Amino acid sequence: MFRFILIVITVVGFLILSIPILIAEWILGKFNPRARDxxxxxxxQGVFRxxxxxxxxxxxxxxEENVPKDQPVLYIPNHNSFFDILITYSRCPRLTGYVAKKSMEKIPLLSNWMKLLYCLFLDRDDIKAGLKTILKGIDQIKSGISMCIFPEGTRNKSGEKLLPFKExxxxxxxxTGCPIIPVTLNNTANIFENQFPKIRPVHVVLEYGAPIDLKSLSKEERKHVGAYTRDIILATFEKNEALV
Structure with missing residues (x-):
């Protein structure tokens, strides 16, 4: 429980104290957007670490050597914990926007930082709005920003190893033709969700799979690339269960 309280204080404290930093970043962006980014x-990343x-x-x-550092990619991780975001984002080698649920856009200060870092908010109940979000993500990849989306659509609380992936x-x-990076996380739910509200020190395994080049796939594999990627992550998840 002590760890949980410390983390809550850290998150709330950072968000409040970061107000002048957000202003400074906004001003910096007017003169040098790349430096601001x-x-x-x-x-x-420092706060997450x-x-x-x-x-x-x-x-x-x-x-980790499978992650290209000279081009944008689409990260595709499995999702069992809030901490999946902290673990993966803290290791991104280049600017990366995450696709988050629409409700997170309403959280003051947190949403400001997310927007600053090219995160997008997806309304899964509104097909037209969801399409606009994906189109925005496509534009961001074309401009050199990597993207990350959790293809299960939500945190997996089912007890199954993986939920079906949304194509x-x-x-x-x-x-965009960018590489897909399969990202497999083992044991993250045991940090927090499995013993809420306690936070326990656990061993987590994070594995980046080889980049998937869609042009190298067969027609059938490209047609069901979500299922293809899921099979890779599931096999990796099962392999790494013995390590945690």
Missing amino acids: ISSLRIV FILLLTGLKLTVIG GSMKMAEK
Whole structure:
């Protein structure tokens, strides 16, 4: 419980104290947008790493060399915990926008940082609005910004290893030709969700799969690229269960 209280204080404290930082980042962006982007990225990554340090997390990372550093990609992770975002975002080598649920746009200050870092808010109940969000993600990838979307559509609380992947999650890669990076996380729900409200130090395994080049897939595989990617992540998840 002590770790939980420390993390809540850290998050709330950062959001409140970051108001002048947000103003400074806004001013910097008027003169040097690229410097603003990198500055904002590193600030948030630093906060995320500190929060993960407070959890006592032991993290094993496999395959990080599979992530290209010279081009934007589409990250496709499985999703079991709030901490999936902190773990993966803290390791992004370049500017990356995450696709989040629409309700997060209403959270003061947090949504300001998310928008600053090119995160998008997806309304899954509004097909037309959802399409606009995906089109915006496509534009961002074309401009050099990586994107990350959780293809299960929500945190997996079913007890199953993976929920079905939504094929629409892959559109940003299909329309831009960027590589898909399968991201597999093992044991993240045991940090917090499985013993709410306690936070426990656990061993998490994060593995980046080889980039998926859609042009190299067969016609059938491209037609069901969500299922294809899910099979890769499921196999990796099962392989890494023995490591945690």
